[in-house]
Amino acid sequence: xxxxxxxxxxxxxxxxxxxSAIYPTGIHGAxxxxxxxxxxxxxxxxxxxxxxxxxxxxxxxxxxxxxxxxVAHDEVKxxxxxxxxxxxxxxxxxxxxxxxxxxxVFKKLMGTSCDLKWREAGEKERxxxxxxxxxxxxxxGEYIELEQEEMYGEHFDIPTPDELVFVSWFEGGEVxxxxxxxxxxxxxxxxxxxxxxxxxxxxxxxxxxIIKNAVNWANTSNTPxxxxxxxxxxxxxxxx
Amino acid sequence: xxxxxxxxxxxxxxxxxxxSAIYPTGIHGAxxxxxxxxxxxxxxxxxxxxxxxxxxxxxxxxxxxxxxxxVAHDEVKxxxxxxxxxxxxxxxxxxxxxxxxxxxVFKKLMGTSCDLKWREAGEKERxxxxxxxxxxxxxxGEYIELEQEEMYGEHFDIPTPDELVFVSWFEGGEVxxxxxxxxxxxxxxxxxxxxxxxxxxxxxxxxxxIIKNAVNWANTSNTPxxxxxxxxxxxxxxxx
Amino acid sequence: xxxxxxxxxxxxxxxxxxxSAIYPTGIHGAxxxxxxxxxxxxxxxxxxxxxxxxxxxxxxxxxxxxxxxxVAHDEVKxxxxxxxxxxxxxxxxxxxxxxxxxxxVFKKLMGTSCDLKWREAGEKERxxxxxxxxxxxxxxGEYIELEQEEMYGEHFDIPTPDELVFVSWFEGGEVxxxxxxxxxxxxxxxxxxxxxxxxxxxxxxxxxxIIKNAVNWANTSNTPxxxxxxxxxxxxxxxx
Amino acid sequence: xxxxxxxxxxxxxxxxxxxSAIYPTGIHGAxxxxxxxxxxxxxxxxxxxxxxxxxxxxxxxxxxxxxxxxVAHDEVKxxxxxxxxxxxxxxxxxxxxxxxxxxxVFKKLMGTSCDLKWREAGEKERxxxxxxxxxxxxxxGEYIELEQEEMYGEHFDIPTPDELVFVSWFEGGEVxxxxxxxxxxxxxxxxxxxxxxxxxxxxxxxxxxIIKNAVNWANTSNTPxxxxxxxxxxxxxxxx
Numbered sequence: 001x002x003x004x005x006x007x008x009x010x011x012x013x014x015x016x017x018x019x020s021a022i023y024p025t026g027i028h029g030a031x032x033x034x035x036x037x038x039x040x041x042x043x044x045x046x047x048x049x050x051x052x053x054x055x056x057x058x059x060x061x062x063x064x065x066x067x068x069x070x071v072a073h074d075e076v077k078x079x080x081x082x083x084x085x086x087x088x089x090x091x092x093x094x095x096x097x098x099x100x101x102x103x104x105v106f107k108k109l110m111g112t113s114c115d116l117k118w119r120e121a122g123e124k125e126r127x128x129x130x131x132x133x134x135x136x137x138x139x140x141g142e143y144i145e146l147e148q149e150e151m152y153g154e155h156f157d158i159p160t161p162d163e164l165v166f167v168s169w170f171e172g173g174e175v176x177x178x179x180x181x182x183x184x185x186x187x188x189x190x191x192x193x194x195x196x197x198x199x200x201x202x203x204x205x206x207x208x209x210i211i212k213n214a215v216n217w218a219n220t221s222n223t224p225x226x227x228x229x230x231x232x233x234x235x236x237x238x239x240x
Numbered sequence: 241x242x243x244x245x246x247x248x249x250x251x252x253x254x255x256x257x258x259x260s261a262i263y264p265t266g267i268h269g270a271x272x273x274x275x276x277x278x279x280x281x282x283x284x285x286x287x288x289x290x291x292x293x294x295x296x297x298x299x300x301x302x303x304x305x306x307x308x309x310x311v312a313h314d315e316v317k318x319x320x321x322x323x324x325x326x327x328x329x330x331x332x333x334x335x336x337x338x339x340x341x342x343x344x345v346f347k348k349l350m351g352t353s354c355d356l357k358w359r360e361a362g363e364k365e366r367x368x369x370x371x372x373x374x375x376x377x378x379x380x381g382e383y384i385e386l387e388q389e390e391m392y393g394e395h396f397d398i399p400t401p402d403e404l405v406f407v408s409w410f411e412g413g414e415v416x417x418x419x420x421x422x423x424x425x426x427x428x429x430x431x432x433x434x435x436x437x438x439x440x441x442x443x444x445x446x447x448x449x450i451i452k453n454a455v456n457w458a459n460t461s462n463t464p465x466x467x468x469x470x471x472x473x474x475x476x477x478x479x480x
Numbered sequence: 481x482x483x484x485x486x487x488x489x490x491x492x493x494x495x496x497x498x499x500s501a502i503y504p505t506g507i508h509g510a511x512x513x514x515x516x517x518x519x520x521x522x523x524x525x526x527x528x529x530x531x532x533x534x535x536x537x538x539x540x541x542x543x544x545x546x547x548x549x550x551v552a553h554d555e556v557k558x559x560x561x562x563x564x565x566x567x568x569x570x571x572x573x574x575x576x577x578x579x580x581x582x583x584x585v586f587k588k589l590m591g592t593s594c595d596l597k598w599r600e601a602g603e604k605e606r607x608x609x610x611x612x613x614x615x616x617x618x619x620x621g622e623y624i625e626l627e628q629e630e631m632y633g634e635h636f637d638i639p640t641p642d643e644l645v646f647v648s649w650f651e652g653g654e655v656x657x658x659x660x661x662x663x664x665x666x667x668x669x670x671x672x673x674x675x676x677x678x679x680x681x682x683x684x685x686x687x688x689x690i691i692k693n694a695v696n697w698a699n700t701s702n703t704p705x706x707x708x709x710x711x712x713x714x715x716x717x718x719x720x
Numbered sequence: 721x722x723x724x725x726x727x728x729x730x731x732x733x734x735x736x737x738x739x740s741a742i743y744p745t746g747i748h749g750a751x752x753x754x755x756x757x758x759x760x761x762x763x764x765x766x767x768x769x770x771x772x773x774x775x776x777x778x779x780x781x782x783x784x785x786x787x788x789x790x791v792a793h794d795e796v797k798x799x800x801x802x803x804x805x806x807x808x809x810x811x812x813x814x815x816x817x818x819x820x821x822x823x824x825v826f827k828k829l830m831g832t833s834c835d836l837k838w839r840e841a842g843e844k845e846r847x848x849x850x851x852x853x854x855x856x857x858x859x860x861g862e863y864i865e866l867e868q869e870e871m872y873g874e875h876f877d878i879p880t881p882d883e884l885v886f887v888s889w890f891e892g893g894e895v896x897x898x899x900x901x902x903x904x905x906x907x908x909x910x911x912x913x914x915x916x917x918x919x920x921x922x923x924x925x926x927x928x929x930i931i932k933n934a935v936n937w938a939n940t941s942n943t944p945x946x947x948x949x950x951x952x953x954x955x956x957x958x959x960x
Contacts, residue, residue, distance in 0.1 A: 108831060111828060119953060124958075129464045131423070133428050138462050142634075147960065154610050154622075160902075167655045169654065171953075173955040174649065174951070175649045182880075185373075224381055229837065231837040231871070240868055359711050359713060387720065391713075395850065400642050407895045415887045415889045422640075468593075471597040471631070473601060477601050477651050612945070613811075613903045618942050622944055666853055701858070703852045704852040
């Protein structure tokens with residue numbers, strides 16, 4: 001059975017009653033709940049726990065990590081960021097949600113600013129499937145509609161995605177590459193745009209389907225472990 | 241349970257006793273045999289059957305088609321080629337093996353000449369994993385070694401692969417992109433280089449692992465089915 | 481100096497006075513005119529000319545071919561289509577505009593249906609740059625706005641583009657991958673979405689800048705010409 | 721005229737007479753010399769200069785930076801690394817050579833370990849062109865041969881390249897993705913494998929052609945500069 005850890009900054013929930021009204025058990029709680037409907041072992045971890053809840057033991061047992069952060073990216077300790085990066089390179093899957101685009105973890109794995117346009121205007125978002133072969137789109141229709149969301153607009157300063165799965169249309173006139181995959185080391189990464197804390201986005205069945213699919217897609221196992229460094233020749237080399 | 245059809249031209253087996261000695265039930269028979277070890281329903285089809293064994297009924301029930309051909313590509317009827325292409329666009333997986341690079345089916349889906357360098361000299365091939373996150377590499381080590389194979393060398397005139405999974409080293413001095421994936425429509429395609437008819441390549445456990453993995457990887461289901469053509473607006477359009 | 485041929489079906493211009501009012505010298509005439517502002521030798525060719533104006537001599541001297549077609553795709557002779565495909569594989573650049581997505585030439589090079597959603601409602605299109613490093617975006621701002629255009633919506637049934645350069649937002653609620661590059665053989669291809677015959681799109685300065693940039697980008701020369709077929713070994717092969 | 725800075729660690733040249741015998745003006749001197757044959761303004765910079773020769777003024781005027789380092793990656797100051805990264809994101813081209821794969825600059829832009837296999841055995845390397853459309857291959861034949869080089873073997877732990885241009889064959893039995901491009905922000909990056917300090921690799925005409933082509937390819941200018949952050953709506957948003 002797969003082990004998933006849902007990590008959440010969990011700060012808005014403590015200070016903004018509008019957020020805690022929508023997500024009484026936290027954004028992590030809401031995500032953990034629907035993941036548990038699948039054949040998945042789910043734990044949560046939050047910023048204010050010791051080592052942000054991401055001890056060596058927890059990380060080493062995690063197959064896929066889900067990441068939500070926003071106002072406190074800087075409070076995530078660099079040592080933890082490095083351990084998470086290393087685990088991704090060693091094969092742990094990583095699902096980065098919404099404002100997690102600016103997390104230290106995501107920026108370190110991307111190598112770019114990960115900057116974008118944004119607007120909080122409660123506008124409509126329509127998330128179109130552009131890669132219907134992708135496992136992350138299983139069970140979806142042509143698009144998902146979210147009546148109210150924060151806008152994220154291009155240019156999104158990420159490396160060229162390995163796969164572009166979703167593109168968003170926004171009422172205010174922008175577009176966004178809102179579902180994108182990346183491989184780093186032996187790990188698979190999926191960035192998924194929606195999920196502003198003041199909207200009930202993670203209760204949307206389409207959004208839930210996508211995150212479930214993404215967690216399954218990102219879970220790799222038993223893939224080749226390469227040997228690096230000084231290597232003996234496999235064939236005879238002629239002296240010159 | 242997944243339905244796989246292994247298609248083989250099955251001509252070398254009829255005219256060359258060296259080939260039929262290696263593959264007494266045909267190349268299709270050998271491939272079908274190891275696929276049956278998995279939880280897969282396997283059938284075979286060959287060139288000289290009616291409609292090459294690929295009737296509408298067979299194709300419509302096939303989740304993944306495996307294709308081996310060499311000396312009789314031109315005898316494959318254009319109507320069948322078009323039906324296979326259409327089924328791939330509709331979501332059927334396709335695994336193209338070795339000399340299938342020059343099949344009508346593969347060339348039609350690629351849009352290029354699919355030409356390459358080749359040499360029959362019984363030389364060593366070492367197939368290196370270059371994408372260790374890929375599901376097709378599960379259970380492999382760093383490389384597979386084939387003591388004797390036909391050489392295929394670059395330039396391989398294919399479109400840029402969606403994913404490059406394997407690169408081959410040849411004793412005679414060439415390299416080849418020997419494992420490559422492509423998406424076409426709702427279907428997933430994997431081209432895999434080795435398998436010359438005069439060598440026992442399809443008995444190699446690594447080669448078998450890769451083809452099993454590829455068949456599983458190419459089997460998509462329940463992905464979005466888009467509507468094409470004239471579309472009603474989803475939002476109000478201002479008259480100008 | 482580069483040789484460009486602008487090919488146009490040139491049928492709407494003959495039968496629809498609204499179109500000929502916008503494009504009195506034809507869509508090909510309008511495109512040729514702005515390309516001539518650059519250091520480019522420009523010719524035009526149209527469907528009703530002998531060999532559609534694409535004789536062997538013309539094709540062999542063409543560095544980049546621009547293609548616009550719509551209602552008469554089927555009238556383009558298969559021999560000409562095959563010659564154009566071959567020239568692209570041999571290194572000729574190809575710029576496919578708007579309804580050219582359904583041309584025989586483009587479908588043959590893509591291997592897919594190239595189908596899409598469409599609507600003629602005179603709605604607004606905003607074409608966003610998503611790859612600001614690309615030579616095709618030189619001199620542009622963040623986006624181009626077209627007050628009235630035909631809508632093309634996802635899913636666009638093309639192979640994964642080598643590069644995604646533009647994504648369109650439509651007033652009616654759709655998005656579209658409206659600028660995409662593909663490599664086929666030694667040739668470079670750019671598909672660019674806008675240009676419905678009843679709107680003055682090809683007079684838009686941004687659209688003109690993009691097509692000029694694309695023509696320059698697609699013009700390759702002196703790139704490696706590979707040798708295909710039976711090859712001598714470059715290294716000594718040990719007999720087994 | 722383009723401004724190129726060739727950066728070299730320049731340590732082997734000071735301590736190893738075999739290296740200084742091959743490169744009397746340093747590796748940077750040899751590279752600068754052949755780049756000056758083109759219409760390029762070339763400067764050099766080395767580790768032991770103030771700010772490693774990469775002051776704000778130098779960086780801000782540099783269109784393309786060439787990077788060679790090996791034994792002293794750790795001595796490159798983090799502030800300089802961050803400035804170089806920022807300049808790449810702002811549009812400066814970057815050509816990373818050979819052992820520069822382990823430089824702080826490259827690892828920061830890639831987000832991976834950039835690890836690989838290696839062996840110093842003076843073996844033969846054959847660098848095959850796998851993308852003959854690419855501007856970096858202009859003027860080359862099918863491959864380049866280097867009689868003696870250090871081996872670098874897969875797995876090369878980099879993100880999926882935007883474009884794979886070259887693949888190397890090594891006498892000792894390995895392959896390597898030896899020419900790969902990446903886009904980061906508004907900047908273009910090319911990694912090119914050969915150039916061990918004890919071999920006269922940078923005097924090879926093919927290697928020189930590739931580096932000249934790469935510098936020209938990486939030089940972007942006047943591409944769109946996006947605005948990030950809080951954005952006004954471009955369309956009217958309906959209050960909900």
